[in-house]
Amino acid sequence: xxxxxxxxxxxxxxxxxxEALAAGYSAIAEPxxxxxxxxxGDQRRRSSRRSRRRQSxxxxxxxxxxxxxxxxxxxxxxxxxxxxxxxxxxxxxGFIEKSLPPSSEQAPEGGAGPAALHLGPRDxxxxxxxxxxxxxMRRLLDSAEAAKGxxxxxxxTLEGQLREIREHLSSVTQSHGQxxxxxxxxxxELADRDGEISLLRRRQGQLEDEVSRVRxxxxxxxxxGDRLRADLEAETAGRVAGQTAGQSVREELQLVxxxxxxxxxxxxxxxxxxxxxxxxxxxxxSELSQAIHEIQREYDDKLDGVREELEGVYVDKLRDFVKxxxxxxxGGTGALNQLKEENQRLKDGNSELRDRVSxxxxxxxxxxxxxxxxxxxxEAAQRRNDAELDRLDQQRRVAEEDLRRVLQELQGxxxxxxxxxxxxxxxxxxxxxxxxxxxxxxxxxxxxxxxQQRDRIHAVQQQQAxxxxxxxxxxxxxxxxxxxxxxxxKTQFEKTFKGGICIDECSPEGTYIQxxxxxxxxxxxxxxxxxxxxxxxxxxxxxxxxxxxLDPGDVCRLWAEDxxxxxxxxxxxxxxxxxxxxxxxxxxxxxxxxxxxxxxxAFTEFAxxxxxxxxxxxxxxxx
Numbered sequence: 001x002x003x004x005x006x007x008x009x010x011x012x013x014x015x016x017x018x019e020a021l022a023a024g025y026s027a028i029a030e031p032x033x034x035x036x037x038x039x040x041g042d043q044r045r046r047s048s049r050r051s052r053r054r055q056s057x058x059x060x061x062x063x064x065x066x067x068x069x070x071x072x073x074x075x076x077x078x079x080x081x082x083x084x085x086x087x088x089x090x091x092x093x094g095f096i097e098k099s100l101p102p103s104s105e106q107a108p109e110g111g112a113g114p115a116a117l118h119l120g121p122r123d124x125x126x127x128x129x130x131x132x133x134x135x136x137m138r139r140l141l142d143s144a145e146a147a148k149g150x151x152x153x154x155x156x157t158l159e160g161q162l163r164e165i166r167e168h169l170s171s172v173t174q175s176h177g178q179x180x181x182x183x184x185x186x187x188x189e190l191a192d193r194d195g196e197i198s199l200l201r202r203r204q205g206q207l208e209d210e211v212s213r214v215r216x217x218x219x220x221x222x223x224x225g226d227r228l229r230a231d232l233e234a235e236t237a238g239r240v241a242g243q244t245a246g247q248s249v250r251e252e253l254q255l256v257x258x259x260x261x262x263x264x265x266x267x268x269x270x271x272x273x274x275x276x277x278x279x280x281x282x283x284x285x286s287e288l289s290q291a292i293h294e295i296q297r298e299y300d301d302k303l304d305g306v307r308e309e310l311e312g313v314y315v316d317k318l319r320d321f322v323k324x325x326x327x328x329x330x331g332g333t334g335a336l337n338q339l340k341e342e343n344q345r346l347k348d349g350n351s352e353l354r355d356r357v358s359x360x361x362x363x364x365x366x367x368x369x370x371x372x373x374x375x376x377x378x379e380a381a382q383r384r385n386d387a388e389l390d391r392l393d394q395q396r397r398v399a400e401e402d403l404r405r406v407l408q409e410l411q412g413x414x415x416x417x418x419x420x421x422x423x424x425x426x427x428x429x430x431x432x433x434x435x436x437x438x439x440x441x442x443x444x445x446x447x448x449x450x451x452q453q454r455d456r457i458h459a460v461q462q463q464q465a466x467x468x469x470x471x472x473x474x475x476x477x478x479x480x481x482x483x484x485x486x487x488x489x490k491t492q493f494e495k496t497f498k499g500g501i502c503i504d505e506c507s508p509e510g511t512y513i514q515x516x517x518x519x520x521x522x523x524x525x526x527x528x529x530x531x532x533x534x535x536x537x538x539x540x541x542x543x544x545x546x547x548x549x550l551d552p553g554d555v556c557r558l559w560a561e562d563x564x565x566x567x568x569x570x571x572x573x574x575x576x577x578x579x580x581x582x583x584x585x586x587x588x589x590x591x592x593x594x595x596x597x598x599x600x601x602a603f604t605e606f607a608x609x610x611x612x613x614x615x616x617x618x619x620x621x622x623x
Contacts, residue, residue, distance in 0.1 A: 081417075084424055091431050151406065158399055165392050176385050183378045186371045193364050200360060204353050211346045218339045228324070235321040239314065246310050253303050260299075264292060415587075501525070503588055504555065510580035512557040513588065517550040524549050527593035530558075534581045540589070541581070546573045 267288065500519020507513070513530070517523050525548040533540040548571070550556055556571045560579045564572060 081421070081424075088424060088427060088431065151409075154402070155406075158402065161395070162399065165395060169388070169392060172385055172388055176381055179374075179378050179381050183374050186367070186374045190367050190371050193360070193367055197360055197364055200353065200357055204357065207346065207350060207353065211350065214339060214342050214346060218343065221339060231324070232321065235317065239318060239321070242310065242314050242317070249306060249310075256299070260295070500552075501550070501590065503590065506586065506588060507580065508582060510560065510582040511563045512559045513580060515550070515556045515558065517552055517554045520552050522549065522551050529591050531589045531591070532581065533587040540587075543575055543577055545575065548573060
């Protein structure tokens with residue numbers, strides 16, 4: 001009777017435990033599906049927002065856009081996950097239904113009250129663990145729902161602000177283009193006016209040069225006229241001097257003639273007074289008369305020669321002077337008239353050019369003022385555009401920071417999704433194994449099943465009697481180890497790298513991280529650092545690396561402290577960390593000396609929830 005009572009109590013406890021586990025699993029499975037929905041929704045919204053940003057501004061960074069799945073594939077993956085989870089829930093419900101009827105049939109046979117339902121300290125501890133995990137999962141679900149609502153509201157607000165900013169930027173860009181076109185047209189018109197002004201100035205310079213040449217010719221003509229006038233005055237003075245000299249010669253000859261006549265009169269008087277002198281008087285009279293006639297003739301000849309010579313010289317000089325004066329007067333008057341006409345024509349042309357230049361200068365000043373106004377307007381518009389662009393750029397950076405933070409959250413949700421998929425795969429395998437076991441057990445006889453159940457209960461009671469008071473569970477270590485080995489074998493390792501260095505391996509025990517130089521040249525790792533994120537924690541841990549030099553093909557293991565073996569290679573090094581942390585999901589990123597990410601690796605290790613382990617351990621115990 002005691003054995004049957006114990007068996008009934010254990011079966012009742014088993015049925016209640018199965019019901020609690022089924023309810024707990026359904027409560028936990030729904031939040032995980034909610035996390036996947038949030039992740040997929042965030043991926044769809046952020047992917048669409050990123051595509052709009054890339055089409056409009058083209059300023060989204062490559063690191064922000066990488067790793068976002070396509071909307072269609074996300075929807076398909078979500079639908080497939082829902083179907084798989086629904087199928088697994090149905091299988092779990094069927095499994096629980098198969099497990100409940102024997103317990104419910106044997107429950108009345110026991111006849112014991114609730115106070116007798118006790119299997120040992122391990123069952124109470126399992127129930128407490130399950131309750132704590134359920135409460136934690138509910139809190140996580142509430143926080144995830146609240147964060148989802150906040151993120152959706154924030155995303156909607158940012159999308160509206162970004163849309164308004166793009167519209168304003170488009171209008172500002174259009175107005176800036178119009179002002180630029182107006183400024184270009186004004187600059188072209190001003191350049192044309194400057195060309196016309198320069199052409200007129202060159203023409204004015206040419207005319208001024210021609211006027212200067214005409215003035216030089218006029219000055220030369222005036223100098224020639226002055227010189228001819230001086231020559232004419234000199235000739236006139238010479239003629240007057242010749243006339244004066246001729247008059248003086250005539251007066252002198254007249255005076256000499258009068259003197260000679262007086263002398264002759266005196267001689268005649270002497271002759272008359274001396275008529276009675278000697279006989280030679282007649283002779284001397286004849287001689288004197290002959291001498292007087294010769295003197296008179298010679299004087300007349302000389303006077304005629306001098307007169308003729310003076311008259312010839314005067315006539316020649318007068319003829320030359322008249323000829324030169326006539327030629328100079330005729331030629332100088334024509335040239336002077338021509339110069340006067342040319343000068344008048346140049347003056348008229350110069351006055352016209354001055355008027356035209358003044359008009360063009362007025363137009364040029366007006367155009368310059370307009371161009372200055374356009375330039376000031378363009379500069380003011382440019383300053384406004386620069387300020388607006390700075391503000392938009394600041395908002396874009398803030399939005400990028402928000403987007404980067406949301407992407408990190410999305411990455412965490414994606415990691416949770418990967419972990420959930422691995423859990424689903426392991427869960428399916430365990431359900432398959434349990435289903436096969438139940439099918440095999442259903443084929444056995446009811447008596448054999450009862451005997452096996454009693455044998456198992458008896459074996460469990462013996463094991464509990466042999467355990468220490470502290471509730472050590474060493475007897476359950478073999479099945480737990482077997483299950484853990486089966487589960488942890490399901491791992492996923494992803495890596496991306498730029499350059500020649502990649503993370504080749506991360507030890508599951510946390511003893512080392514292996515780097516490999518896959519490039520074709522030597523890599524120097526000076527000032528490099530490594531960050532490691534465990535289970536999607538918000539703050540990754542940073543570890544500085546020692547100075548390393550890796551040749552092509554070299555493999556370097558970064559060992560934790562006191563973990564480096566004696567047979568390690570020369571390239572291996574120890575890092576100042578007691579142990580590399582491990583977890584269900586670990587992400588390792590390597591940064592160079594410039595702070596740029598050169599490679600990243602993600603190592604996902606599947607670990608089943610503890611209540612699943614406890615559930616199957618209790619099932620094994622109760623068999």
